[in-house]
Amino acid sequence: MKRTVPLSAGNGGEENNELIRKVFYKAFKNDILLKSEDAAVLDLEASKIAMSTDSFTVTPLFFPGGDIGKLAVCGTCNDIAMMGAKPKYLTVGFIIEEGFDLRELEKIARSMKKELELNGAAVVSGDTKVMPKGTIDKLIINTSGIGELEYEGISSNNISQEDTILVSRDIGAHGATIFTAREGIELQSNLQSDCNSLYPTVKALIDAGIKITALRDATRGGVSAVLNEWAKQSDICIEVEEESIPVSPEVFGVCEMLGFEPTMLANEGTFCLAIKNEDASRALEILKQFNQNATIIGKVTNTHKQRVILNSSYGTKRFLDTPTGELLPRIC
Amino acid sequence: MKSLELKNLYDDFRDSKTIKAYASLIEQEAKKLDRSINIMEVCGGHTHTIMKYGLPQLMPKNVKFIHGPGCPVCIMPKHRIDHAYILAMQEDVILVTLGDMIKVPGSKGSLQNARAKGADVRFVYSPMECLKIASENPDKKVVFFAIGFETTTPMTAVLIDTVIKQNIKNIYFHINHVTVPEVMEELINSRDEHVDSYNNQIDAFLGPSHVSVIAGAKIYEKFPKEYNRPVVVTGFEPVDMMEGVLMILKQFSEGRCENEIQYKRVVSFEGNIKAQELINRYLDKASLFKWRGLGNVPNSGLKLKEKYSNLDAEIIYKDVLPIEEVEDHKLCICGDILRGMAHPTECTIFGTACKPNSPIGSCMVSSEGACAAYYKYGNLL
Numbered sequence: 276m277k278r279t280v281p282l283s284a285g286n287g288g289e290e291n292n293e294l295i296r297k298v299f300y301k302a303f304k305n306d307i308l309l310k311s312e313d314a315a316v317l318d319l320e321a322s323k324i325a326m327s328t329d330s331f332t333v334t335p336l337f338f339p340g341g342d343i344g345k346l347a348v349c350g351t352c353n354d355i356a357m358m359g360a361k362p363k364y365l366t367v368g369f370i371i372e373e374g375f376d377l378r379e380l381e382k383i384a385r386s387m388k389k390e391l392e393l394n395g396a397a398v399v400s401g402d403t404k405v406m407p408k409g410t411i412d413k414l415i416i417n418t419s420g421i422g423e424l425e426y427e428g429i430s431s432n433n434i435s436q437e438d439t440i441l442v443s444r445d446i447g448a449h450g451a452t453i454f455t456a457r458e459g460i461e462l463q464s465n466l467q468s469d470c471n472s473l474y475p476t477v478k479a480l481i482d483a484g485i486k487i488t489a490l491r492d493a494t495r496g497g498v499s500a501v502l503n504e505w506a507k508q509s510d511i512c513i514e515v516e517e518e519s520i521p522v523s524p525e526v527f528g529v530c531e532m533l534g535f536e537p538t539m540l541a542n543e544g545t546f547c548l549a550i551k552n553e554d555a556s557r558a559l560e561i562l563k564q565f566n567q568n569a570t571i572i573g574k575v576t577n578t579h580k581q582r583v584i585l586n587s588s589y590g591t592k593r594f595l596d597t598p599t600g601e602l603l604p605r606i607c
Numbered sequence: 608m609k610s611l612e613l614k615n616l617y618d619d620f621r622d623s624k625t626i627k628a629y630a631s632l633i634e635q636e637a638k639k640l641d642r643s644i645n646i647m648e649v650c651g652g653h654t655h656t657i658m659k660y661g662l663p664q665l666m667p668k669n670v671k672f673i674h675g676p677g678c679p680v681c682i683m684p685k686h687r688i689d690h691a692y693i694l695a696m697q698e699d700v701i702l703v704t705l706g707d708m709i710k711v712p713g714s715k716g717s718l719q720n721a722r723a724k725g726a727d728v729r730f731v732y733s734p735m736e737c738l739k740i741a742s743e744n745p746d747k748k749v750v751f752f753a754i755g756f757e758t759t760t761p762m763t764a765v766l767i768d769t770v771i772k773q774n775i776k777n778i779y780f781h782i783n784h785v786t787v788p789e790v791m792e793e794l795i796n797s798r799d800e801h802v803d804s805y806n807n808q809i810d811a812f813l814g815p816s817h818v819s820v821i822a823g824a825k826i827y828e829k830f831p832k833e834y835n836r837p838v839v840v841t842g843f844e845p846v847d848m849m850e851g852v853l854m855i856l857k858q859f860s861e862g863r864c865e866n867e868i869q870y871k872r873v874v875s876f877e878g879n880i881k882a883q884e885l886i887n888r889y890l891d892k893a894s895l896f897k898w899r900g901l902g903n904v905p906n907s908g909l910k911l912k913e914k915y916s917n918l919d920a921e922i923i924y925k926d927v928l929p930i931e932e933v934e935d936h937k938l939c940i941c942g943d944i945l946r947g948m949a950h951p952t953e954c955t956i957f958g959t960a961c962k963p964n965s966p967i968g969s970c971m972v973s974s975e976g977a978c979a980a981y982y983k984y985g986n987l988l
């Protein structure tokens with residue numbers, strides 16, 4: 276018989292404890308969590324910490340290259356890593372729909388465990404709620420986390436013409452994967468989400484003494500959202516050579532068919548970097564050790580402040596704008 | 608044999624050297640002309656390519672693009688969107704449509720709004736998905752809100768054919784298909800009552816190639832013959848469009864006026880006869896179709912043949928579907944833009960009150976609309 280999560284598992288009583296013990300403690304166990312106090316008491320060495328929170332919902336819950344659990348750990352750890360910090364402690368909140376398959380929940384917890392280990396981070400506090408069937412879509416996970424700063428001064432407000440813009444790998448894989456996996460599209464592909472932990476890459480950059488101005492993971496809104504945010508926050512113009520933007524043939528194919536632009540698609544393990552010009556090529560070498568498709572994509576100018584310009588290889592220019600609205604395929 | 612990769616199909620048609628070479632050929636050809644040439648690309652897909660690749664920046668001063676009405680979502684009048692909304696709100700209906708149709712606001716809201724209120728609205732990539740939805744929901748009525756030009760009509764016809772042959776009892780149709788040549792004629796013939804100085808500025812047409820894959824190049828024969836307007840049926844890649852423009856300019860410089868095919872790799876004069884037969888088996892010309900921004904255009908719409916009225920959602924639900932027409936916003940100049948008389952940037956609400964995430968006019972609602980393309984890609988000229 277399929278074991279499922281009953282509504283009573285959110286009651287704070289016996290069934291609740293059983294769920295926590297059998298699924299979550301099993302996956303996340305560590306000294307702090309197992310103390311089972313009202314709040315976790317943490318030891319921190321650094322004087323500065325980075326903190327971030329995010330809630331995760333994705334359809335389907337399991338997709339090529341990851342699942343909602345991996346996404347929930349990567350999402351928060353990556354945000355922390357983007358500030359030059361080492362992800363250390365996380366809290367997790369599970370909001371579960373009544374009747375959710377217990378085996379799937381265990382699978383999700385296991386994949387979170389694996390990703391936590393990759394980051395060297397631990398879940399130190401958690402919460403579980405069960406909602407009546409039909410009131411939420413299967414499962415929502417919230418994660419919050421803190422990390423110790425290993426590199427100070429990273430900011431999206433300080434990018435200048437002394438910086439070069441890079442991207443850590445080919446873009447748009449997560450967005451294209453999720454879209455093709457959705458019902459109603461019926462596309463078959465070998466696409467895999469880029470869902471991945473970025474701290475190891477950031478650490479390598481820091482250890483090599485690269486002068487980092489800004490880092491940002493290109494999640495919802497894709498690379499175009501990140502570049503537009505940077506252009507506005509730092510009051511600069513970013514000029515990108517369109518041909519240099521790395522896009523895999525699979526992602527490009529999905530975009531061609533459905534009328535999307537790779538720069539609009541979400542990523543879950545891809546980040547943009549603003550690196551001091553003199554360090555750009557060294558940074559690229561390091562990025563390439565993690566993914567061969569890392570590339571320098573552009574530079575900072577003052578042509579059109581607060582805008583992003585795409586230069587084509589045949590001499591035309593256009594603005595790259597922030598995407599709006601729901602992503603929908605074009606009609607013909 | 609070497610395997611065929613996707614990029615083999617488009618690489619040459621986006622090659623920067625070829626684009627540059629065409630730009631210089633176009634410049635030479637344009638120099639031979641002592642006049643300016645306004646070329647209307649009828650199709651929203653062409654408008655999209657023009658803006659995405661910045662083609663106006665490669666044109667000489669005397670060659671201009673004017674953007675036509677060929678976006679099936681943009682031209683949908685509000686009262687027909689209201690039909691979709693009302694159908695979606697029926698308790699036993701699953702409303703299925705294509706892509707960004709679900710974003711377009713009618714007078715009651717968009718299909719997205721209906722979905723937020725609990726309606727079952729789904730968008731599909733292929734109309735054949737309706738078969739799966741219908742078999743999974745036998746107690747629901749699946750209404751396919753069919754939209755598009757000649758390009759998407761055959762898919763609807765195949766679905767109708769399947770529904771009839773397999774005797775499927777829970778799929779119905781709300782047909783909003785429209786045809787290209789009739790609206791081109793309207794653009795040449797019509798005079799705008801609000802603008803005294805209006806005379807139509809279209810010197811030549813770029814015909815959308817995917818329409819002619821189905822309907823053939825033959826549908827444009829009358830434009831050079833009866834209206835003295837050259838037509839070049841053109842593909843959607845930047846190299847295709849540059850070649851199409853060059854072919855038009857050559858017609859002017861050589862004193863020809865013809866219906867030519869640039870997209871020879873797929874388009875024939877006759878088109879896809881099988882698809883045409885299937886369409887004609889199930890669909891008739893509607894005497895009038897009201898285009899948003901343009902008004903009534905004779906013979907430009909399609910409807911289900913009378914003998915299939917048992918599948919026609921417009922007839923089955925006629926008691927709840929309004930027939931009154933709904934006026935567009937007063938400040939919106941989409942009508943002028945669709946006629947090629949104004950540019951999106953000339954509109955007072957462009958980019959201010961009217962944006963892609965809160966569209967007021969029809970040209971902003973779909974990503975293929977001229978205003979949306981201008982908003983998205985800007986213009987660095």
